[in-house]
Amino acid sequence: MDPKRSTRRELLKGGALAVGTVAAGASVGKIAFAETPASGPAPSLPSYAANEAPMVPASEDVIAYGVRSHYVTSKRIPANGRASPDDFGLEFHIATPLQDSVGTIQASSLHYVATTKGSFIPDIDPAKHTLMINGLVDRPRIFTMADLKRFPSVSRFHFIECSGNSASDRNKTVQESHGLTSNAEWTGVLLSTLFKECGLQKNANWFVAESAEEIKGASTIPINKGMTDVIVAYGMNGEPLRPQQGFPVRLIVPGFEGIFNTKWLRHIKVVDQYQLNMNDFGHLRRDPKEAALGYQIGPKSVITFPSGGQKLPERGWYEITGLAWSGGGAVRKVEISTDGGKAWHAAQLKGTPNPMAHTRFGFMWNWEGGEHVILSRATDEIGQVQPTVEEVAKALGVAYTPKFRVPMNNNTIMPWKVARDGSVTNGLPPVPTGA
Amino acid sequence: MAPLRIVPVFLLLASAALAQTYGVGRAPTPAELAQDITISSTGVGLPPGHGTAAEGKVLFTQKNCVVCHGPDAVGGVTSAPNLQAKLGPEVDAWDRKGGGDGIPVKAPYATVVWDFIHRGMPLGNEGTLTPNEVYALTAYLFAINKIIPEDQVLDQNNLAKVKMPIGDEWVRVPDWRPKTPRLAGYPY
Numbered sequence: 097m098d099p100k101r102s103t104r105r106e107l108l109k110g111g112a113l114a115v116g117t118v119a120a121g122a123s124v125g126k127i128a129f130a131e132t133p134a135s136g137p138a139p140s141l142p143s144y145a146a147n148e149a150p151m152v153p154a155s156e157d158v159i160a161y162g163v164r165s166h167y168v169t170s171k172r173i174p175a176n177g178r179a180s181p182d183d184f185g186l187e188f189h190i191a192t193p194l195q196d197s198v199g200t201i202q203a204s205s206l207h208y209v210a211t212t213k214g215s216f217i218p219d220i221d222p223a224k225h226t227l228m229i230n231g232l233v234d235r236p237r238i239f240t241m242a243d244l245k246r247f248p249s250v251s252r253f254h255f256i257e258c259s260g261n262s263a264s265d266r267n268k269t270v271q272e273s274h275g276l277t278s279n280a281e282w283t284g285v286l287l288s289t290l291f292k293e294c295g296l297q298k299n300a301n302w303f304v305a306e307s308a309e310e311i312k313g314a315s316t317i318p319i320n321k322g323m324t325d326v327i328v329a330y331g332m333n334g335e336p337l338r339p340q341q342g343f344p345v346r347l348i349v350p351g352f353e354g355i356f357n358t359k360w361l362r363h364i365k366v367v368d369q370y371q372l373n374m375n376d377f378g379h380l381r382r383d384p385k386e387a388a389l390g391y392q393i394g395p396k397s398v399i400t401f402p403s404g405g406q407k408l409p410e411r412g413w414y415e416i417t418g419l420a421w422s423g424g425g426a427v428r429k430v431e432i433s434t435d436g437g438k439a440w441h442a443a444q445l446k447g448t449p450n451p452m453a454h455t456r457f458g459f460m461w462n463w464e465g466g467e468h469v470i471l472s473r474a475t476d477e478i479g480q481v482q483p484t485v486e487e488v489a490k491a492l493g494v495a496y497t498p499k500f501r502v503p504m505n506n507n508t509i510m511p512w513k514v515a516r517d518g519s520v521t522n523g524l525p526p527v528p529t530g531a
Numbered sequence: 532m533a534p535l536r537i538v539p540v541f542l543l544l545a546s547a548a549l550a551q552t553y554g555v556g557r558a559p560t561p562a563e564l565a566q567d568i569t570i571s572s573t574g575v576g577l578p579p580g581h582g583t584a585a586e587g588k589v590l591f592t593q594k595n596c597v598v599c600h601g602p603d604a605v606g607g608v609t610s611a612p613n614l615q616a617k618l619g620p621e622v623d624a625w626d627r628k629g630g631g632d633g634i635p636v637k638a639p640y641a642t643v644v645w646d647f648i649h650r651g652m653p654l655g656n657e658g659t660l661t662p663n664e665v666y667a668l669t670a671y672l673f674a675i676n677k678i679i680p681e682d683q684v685l686d687q688n689n690l691a692k693v694k695m696p697i698g699d700e701w702v703r704v705p706d707w708r709p710k711t712p713r714l715a716g717y718p719y
Contacts, residue, residue, distance in 0.1 A: 228559055230567060237556035238563060246555045293552050304569050310658075311651035312568065318707040325709070365569045370703060372572065372643050374650050380639065380701055382625050387702035388714040395719065425710055478710050483719035491717055507719065 170196040172206055175276055176260070189258065191275025194400045194419065200253065200447070200454045202278040204333045209340045210258050210276065210354055212313035212375060218360050220308060222336075222344035227328070231303070231366035234295030241344050244330060247285040247293075252327065253453040255279040255421045257393050258354040259378070262506030265524040270403040273510060273522070277421070279454035282348045283331030288323045291366075296323075299368040305347050308362035314373035315356050317349060319366070325350050325452075328361065350452035351392050351423030353505060385492055386503040393423030394507035395482045397430055397457070397474035408463055408518035416443075416459045422476035423452060429475040430457040436469035436511070437484070443472070451477075468514040469523050484509050498527050568649060572640040574691030580662030581686035584679075587671025590664055594653050604675060611654075615675050624696040635672040639701050641693035645669045666690070 157163070175189035190209040192202050202208075211217070222241045230236035257277035267273035291300075296319070303322050306314040317326070327348040330337060337343040342359025349356040355375050372380065381387040397420035402408055416434075420427045426449040431440040446456040457472065474482045485508045489496035492503070502508055511523030570576045591597060591604065599611035606613025616622075616636045624636050638644045649665045651657055660668070666685045673679040679693060705714075712718070 226563075228563060228567070230559060230564060231569075236559050236564070238559045239556045243555045247553060293556065295552075306569070311654070312657065314569070314650070316704075318704065320707050320709075363567065363569075365567060367569070367571065369572060371569065372639060373569075374647055377634075377638075377643075377647075379704070380637065382701060384702045384705075385714060385717070388705050389717075391704065391707065392713040394713065424712060478712060479718070480712055481718055488719060491719065 170206065172208070173271060173275070175208075175258075175272075189260070189276060191271050192278050194270045194275055194277075194398070195403050195406065197400055197419070198456075200419070200456050201280050201333060204280065204335070204338050204341065207278040207280060207332075207338075207341060208256075208258070208276050212307070212309065212311060212355075216310060217339050218309050219339070220344055220360060225308070225344050225362070227345060227361055227364070229290060229294050229364045229366070231364075232297040232300040232368060233291070233366050234297065235293070237290075237294050239290070241330065244285055244328060244345065247289050249283055250286055250327060251281055251283040251331070252348075252350075253279060253281050253450040254327075254348055254350045255452060255454045256348070256354050256357050257396075257421070257505065259390070259505045262502065263398075263508075263510050263522075263524060265522060265526045267404065267522055267524075269405040270398055270400050270510075273404070274398045276354070277454075279419075279421070280332050281334070282327055282329040284327045284329035284345070284348070287326040287328055287347070287364075290328060290364075291319075291322060294366075296366060300366045302367050302370055304363075304365045304367060304371055304373060305356070305358040305361060306363040306365070307358050308360040311374065313358070313375045315358060315375040316367075316371045316373055317352070317356055321349060321352070351425075353391060353393060356391075383503075389504040391423075393421070393505055395422040395424065395427075395474045395476045395480040396420070396505075396507040397427075397472040397482055398510045399432075399470055399472050399512055402470070402514060402520045403512050404520055404522050406520045408514065408520070410518070411463055411465045413460060413462050416461050416470060416472075418457055418472050419454045420445075420449075420457055420472070420474035421452070421454045422474065422480060424480050425477040426451045426453070427455040427474055428477045430455070431473045431475075432457075432459040432461075433471040433473070434461060434468050437471055437509075440473065463514070463518075465516060465518075467516055469511045470514060471509050471511050473509055482507060482509055498525055568646075570642050570646045570649075572642050572691065574642060574687065577642070577645070577687040577690060578662040579687050580666050581684050582663050582665070582667025582670050583684050584667075584670045584674035584681050586663075586667035587669070587674075590667055591671055594656075594660070594664070594668075596653060596668070599654065604672065614672055625700070635678070636676050636696050638695055639697050639699075641669070641673070641678075641690050641695060644672060645690060662687075 170193045172190045172192055175191040188211060192206050192208040225241055227239045255277055261274060261276035263273035300319050302316050302319055304314050304316050306312055328345060329348045330345050332341055337346060345361050347358040347361050379390045381390065397418060399416055399418040401417050408414060416432055420430045427445065430443040430445060432443045433440050441459060443457040443459040446458060449455040485500065485502060486496045488502050488508060489500050494500060513521050513523040599609045600606055600614050601608045604614035612634050614635055635644050645665055648668050649660065670679065670683065670685040673693065674681045678696060
């Protein structure tokens, strides 16, 4: 053992005198002693030795890349109860542990994952990978990864959410009900910069983004979106994309459903007509209202604490906290109700809300031991408000029954029920069997 | 207000970006352009080739499609979809169950089915089918769903002309504009 460390440990184990010495040395001694009552028996000073953690030397791996504490065990889980690996023995959708999240970004290792049709993840050598842009452009181009990094870069916070991220009464935790959305800082070149480099032609109305995974999944996206804010991203949270997130390059289509955010991007074709490609099939609709709801994610929020499966240990003050986001822009307002929606209170937004990004909110609440249904409701900068399921049915001209399902992504208000013993459960009304 | 300060900076950046190209990147080679497998709904991009339902029926077994989609493409083996609509061709395509019941019937263009097989099938061996094999498998799926006669030869010239049951009765994606609600009159 390091002799210096041994010396310090001996000091700490030396009891009150040693503690006083160390504390004074750290300029906090006065605070500790100030709480000593003026009369009565002399209080025993806290034994720092009792709380002493073992000193663990860092391995080369820990020094090189770092690991989280072994006391932190938060994990992703297969989504929707579907086994992962799925029927094909391949990975499918994996949900992020929102109940443990703090701040606004998910660690890259915990970011939710979805794959197309359960395809395997390609192991791409970035030195050999290229992105081709062709079609209705004056100058078709091939870009290497090194080429992409020569263009002016942007770094922006954006959420991604799977359209299937829709809560049901069967979900026990917020990870099960809302875990298919995550937020990260994405770095790359704006697609508009690349389109300018290639020279869009007059009849360029759509672009098809194609992945290098085995099934070459492709999505059709409006050129307007491509010229507005789409990022060809190679960086995530300060390092290269992870393989599960599309290494070495992916599309970020801010605010659009997850499937448009094409991973392992290899090809963009500019076209004049809408092309219904493999990944577009799920958007095929007869009802214009439903079709319109299938691209941009609506205003949405969810309380992550206290949420399903958690327990308030005692009465008293707690910060109700959670995440809010919208595909329509930045979150402008989040409101909290602790009485099932009768009264609403403004929550504090943590930091500056970014457009099409998760925003953390908080609301201090003194729980006095009663039964409560707690809700959160987001409003975005263009005035869209997170609805109740009844409001969606009404707006779509459908009679509401518990069988009613919100078309496309379900952005309705999520209730959590706090019981008298402090335990928290899913507050959605049970859907009748056979529904 | 913060937005007022931000707007001019944004416009400056945007106009600088629009004003400039960087000369980075190179023109694709013919071999690289040949990797463009995109097919338009009118058939642009379809490679030459042809196939019949009879050939496709043989391939459906030979290429192991049956392993997931079942004999006669009726599904039920894995979570892979049933490709033969249980309901007859007279039933409205939109009245069929979810995504599972007869996906080829629900495609708005014949090219979509061709492209789907060409890109994504057989799972695990994608990209191994020849154009003729894709035309034949497409013909097989169309014939068992009574979309084309059993003896029709599908090729690059007539595929896009196949009349699909769903017809023109599906919704085009509405025009997208930034900072605009996704559906007019829908406040959520």
